[in-house]
Amino acid sequence: MIMDVDPTWQPPTVEEITARLHAAQAKMAEQKLDWYVCFSPDNIYYLTNFANFVHERPFVLLIPAKGGLKFIAPKLEIPHIDSRRVGEIELIEYFEFPAPAGGAWFDLLDRVVGGSARVGVESICQLQIYEAIRAERVRTDIVDDLRMIKSRYEIGRMVHAGRIATAAMADFLAKAAVGRSLSDVMASGKSLAMGMMVQDMPSLNPFATRVDVVFQPPSTSDDPHNFSNLAVVMEDGGPHVSVINGVFNGYGSELERTYFLGHAPEAAKKPFEAMIEVRRLAFDSIRPGVRMHDIDKAGHDLFRARGFEAQLLHRCGHGMGVTGHEAPFLAEGDHRIIQPGMSFTIEPGIYVKGVGGFRHSDTIIVTEDGIVSLTDAPESLDALTL
Amino acid sequence: MIMDVDPTWQPPTVEEITARLHAAQAKMAEQKLDWYVCFSPDNIYYLTNFANFVHERPFVLLIPAKGGLKFIAPKLEIPHIDSRRVGEIELIEYFEFPAPAGGAWFDLLDRVVGGSARVGVESICQLQIYEAIRAERVRTDIVDDLRMIKSRYEIGRMVHAGRIATAAMADFLAKAAVGRSLSDVMASGKSLAMGMMVQDMPSLNPFATRVDVVFQPPSTSDDPHNFSNLAVVMEDGGPHVSVINGVFNGYGSELERTYFLGHAPEAAKKPFEAMIEVRRLAFDSIRPGVRMHDIDKAGHDLFRARGFEAQLLHRCGHGMGVTGHEAPFLAEGDHRIIQPGMSFTIEPGIYVKGVGGFRHSDTIIVTEDGIVSLTDAPESLDALTL
Numbered sequence: 001m002i003m004d005v006d007p008t009w010q011p012p013t014v015e016e017i018t019a020r021l022h023a024a025q026a027k028m029a030e031q032k033l034d035w036y037v038c039f040s041p042d043n044i045y046y047l048t049n050f051a052n053f054v055h056e057r058p059f060v061l062l063i064p065a066k067g068g069l070k071f072i073a074p075k076l077e078i079p080h081i082d083s084r085r086v087g088e089i090e091l092i093e094y095f096e097f098p099a100p101a102g103g104a105w106f107d108l109l110d111r112v113v114g115g116s117a118r119v120g121v122e123s124i125c126q127l128q129i130y131e132a133i134r135a136e137r138v139r140t141d142i143v144d145d146l147r148m149i150k151s152r153y154e155i156g157r158m159v160h161a162g163r164i165a166t167a168a169m170a171d172f173l174a175k176a177a178v179g180r181s182l183s184d185v186m187a188s189g190k191s192l193a194m195g196m197m198v199q200d201m202p203s204l205n206p207f208a209t210r211v212d213v214v215f216q217p218p219s220t221s222d223d224p225h226n227f228s229n230l231a232v233v234m235e236d237g238g239p240h241v242s243v244i245n246g247v248f249n250g251y252g253s254e255l256e257r258t259y260f261l262g263h264a265p266e267a268a269k270k271p272f273e274a275m276i277e278v279r280r281l282a283f284d285s286i287r288p289g290v291r292m293h294d295i296d297k298a299g300h301d302l303f304r305a306r307g308f309e310a311q312l313l314h315r316c317g318h319g320m321g322v323t324g325h326e327a328p329f330l331a332e333g334d335h336r337i338i339q340p341g342m343s344f345t346i347e348p349g350i351y352v353k354g355v356g357g358f359r360h361s362d363t364i365i366v367t368e369d370g371i372v373s374l375t376d377a378p379e380s381l382d383a384l385t386l
Numbered sequence: 387m388i389m390d391v392d393p394t395w396q397p398p399t400v401e402e403i404t405a406r407l408h409a410a411q412a413k414m415a416e417q418k419l420d421w422y423v424c425f426s427p428d429n430i431y432y433l434t435n436f437a438n439f440v441h442e443r444p445f446v447l448l449i450p451a452k453g454g455l456k457f458i459a460p461k462l463e464i465p466h467i468d469s470r471r472v473g474e475i476e477l478i479e480y481f482e483f484p485a486p487a488g489g490a491w492f493d494l495l496d497r498v499v500g501g502s503a504r505v506g507v508e509s510i511c512q513l514q515i516y517e518a519i520r521a522e523r524v525r526t527d528i529v530d531d532l533r534m535i536k537s538r539y540e541i542g543r544m545v546h547a548g549r550i551a552t553a554a555m556a557d558f559l560a561k562a563a564v565g566r567s568l569s570d571v572m573a574s575g576k577s578l579a580m581g582m583m584v585q586d587m588p589s590l591n592p593f594a595t596r597v598d599v600v601f602q603p604p605s606t607s608d609d610p611h612n613f614s615n616l617a618v619v620m621e622d623g624g625p626h627v628s629v630i631n632g633v634f635n636g637y638g639s640e641l642e643r644t645y646f647l648g649h650a651p652e653a654a655k656k657p658f659e660a661m662i663e664v665r666r667l668a669f670d671s672i673r674p675g676v677r678m679h680d681i682d683k684a685g686h687d688l689f690r691a692r693g694f695e696a697q698l699l700h701r702c703g704h705g706m707g708v709t710g711h712e713a714p715f716l717a718e719g720d721h722r723i724i725q726p727g728m729s730f731t732i733e734p735g736i737y738v739k740g741v742g743g744f745r746h747s748d749t750i751i752v753t754e755d756g757i758v759s760l761t762d763a764p765e766s767l768d769a770l771t772l
Contacts, residue, residue, distance in 0.1 A: 075700075077611060096701045097715070097717070098720045099718065100718050101719070121513060123513055123514040124513065126509065126512070127507060127508065127509055127513070128509040228470075230592060313461060314462055314482060327442075329442075329483070331484045332482070332484075332486050333482075333486045
């Protein structure tokens with residue numbers, strides 16, 4: 001099903017976009033909704049191929065129970081919506097924010113949905129939008145839920161994104177050396193990824209492209225979100241953790257490796273092997289029909305059995321798609337059932353004070369009977385002692 | 387009052403942060419609120435000196451009617467909050483999102499505010515947070531409102547930001563030449579600004595730093611938010627529009643100029659002069675006691691009188707502070723009264739199809755009797771024909 005999907009970076013076809021709209025409308029019918037209000041820029045991108053960046057002028061996409069999309073947007077942005085949108089969308093423009101009485105975005109919203117009975121809204125809907133809807137309002141994440149299952153076309157986009165992440169990691173590891181600075185790594189990783197995406201022109205969308213190529217040296221890798229010091233350099237030994245997380249022209253990918261320069265300290269070997277063991281357990285047990293919760297719990301239980309309970313800081317993975325972080329989550333408490341077409345990271349990690357962080361991450365797609373990884377890099381302690 | 391403020395890049399003192407908290411609590415008392423819930427990362431930064439980036443793990447800052455702040459945050463981020471926060475904050479950590487029953491962020495939120503009567507929430511509060519509050523909920527933007535009036539300390543931060551923007555524009559204009567590419571401009575502008583901010587170390591905060599240095603050539607400058615083609619280069623003639631908008635280690639600044647290479651086409655002269663005329667009107671009429679609305683309306687009326695009604699695409703300015711775009715707005719419909727300590731851009735603009743865009747922008751501070759500009763660059767057609 002998935003192994004034979006070719007990479008693509010073309011925008012979705014009208015048929016692809018229409019199928020998404022119809023799938024949303026089918027869920028709306030089940031929930032008896034007259035309208036569904038999208039504020040999330042990721043959901044708007046998914047339904048229109050237009051990527052906005054959030055500022056104080058709201059963009060509000062309205063899905064009717066039947067028929068085409070309506071899109072309330074600032075006048076300033078109308079040409080950009082027109083240049084990217086796929087399929088028919090009725091554009092409803094407002095001049096500015098704030099606006100004189102009667103001409104504000106919420107006046108236009110009220111004119112469209114004001115007379116309806118039941119309106120669906122997203123969990124991340126802003127209160128100012130929620131309060132502007134005069135109807136019964138139901139919190140429901142219809143579009144986020146749809147996004148969890150990737151179409152064949154989307155898998156092609158994610159294969160493309162995964163190849164760029166894979167190439168960026170190969171380059172990163174080839175250049176890793178004591179003294180190499182974070183700023184050099186950021187500049188060089190971004191340049192390589194952007195260079196590969198130039199082939200996507202003219203469909204390359206800068207507003208749907210964000211590339212992070214960074215690393216943590218052993219002195220900070222025990223604190224996995226610590227990127228506050230831009231002056232760090234690679235050190236002798238390890239563990240270092242490299243991070244490639246990005247949205248590569250519309251679709252995300254993540255690839256991370258724990259690596260060593262010259263030698264792996266003795267204290268690093270046991271946590272590294274525990275991480276590899278939990279990772280192997282996750283790779284072997286993820287398949288359709290299993291709960292996300294159970295994978296995370298089994299992984300954390302194995303870490304606990306190996307003595308690393310106090311070294312846990314996060315879940316074993318997160319979904320991937322038009323963003324680099326989305327539902328579903330490999331987390332205790334996420335009771336969703338794994339299905340073919342889901343994509344997420346597998347990244348169990350532990351963080352040992354005074355030693356460092358231990359985490360590999362790969363982005364996978366769920367197939368009919370297991371998983372396929374969209375990213376690739378060496379995994380073993382030997383291969384990652386550079 | 388303002389002319390003698392020295393630039394600073396130091397974090398706020400405990401006294402400065404405490405004064406902000408007390409000012410928020412005074413407004414809460416007026417509105418009879420037991421708690422105020424901040425989700426906006428800008429408001430959280432303003433009250434704590436900790437800049438988070440928004441991801442799916444919520445950060446929720448809670449202001450009590452009396453006493454110190456409480457902050458619900460993911461375990462992964464606790465060390466970063468600790469390393470930046472100024473003043474006492476009770477940290478309430480949760481392990482992950484999603485989470486098993488009883489251990490989720492909303493369970494912790496309920497444990498703190500669940501028993502209270504009346505809770506204030508921001509206009510941009512997410513519905514999932516709003517629905518987790520079991521109390522009377524009042525939409526009110528107490529912290530956004532406080533942020534509109536800058537303290538003497540904040541003006542020092544903004545003087546610093548304005549100096550970096552001014553230096554970046556001087557460098558931009560010195561290097562402007564036919565054929566110079568957008569990617570060269572972006573790389574060189576960012577490098578100059580980051581180089582100046584290195585002096586701020588160790589207080590430089592990368593999560594409160596975003597620098598955009600870009601331009602539009604005459605072929606796209608009639609569409610002011612069109613930055614979708616990274617391959618553009620500077621052209622003979624004009625109008626080009628240069629844009630420097632950033633948050634420079636914690637505080638924003640914006641500086642923009644309309645410029646020409648070699649010569650200004652005849653068709654560009656009348657719109658350029660109309661823009662200068664409206665700009666002069668705004669500079670001369672902004673002072674304490676005047677409404678934001680009236681400045682914008684007078685500016686647009688003057689553009690209309692000069693025959694440019696159809697060429698208007700946006701308001702005459704927006705507020706500046708810990709972000710590069712915030713309240714108040716120089717917009718028809720913003721009925722706020724201008725007060726000393728407010729900061730905003732002055733940037734009337736018109737966009738002539740087939741000719742290009744005409745907009746200068748400067749960041750100003752309102753004084754007791756007028757304004758002072760925090761940014762500086764040449765303004766006249768002669769000086770901007772390079």
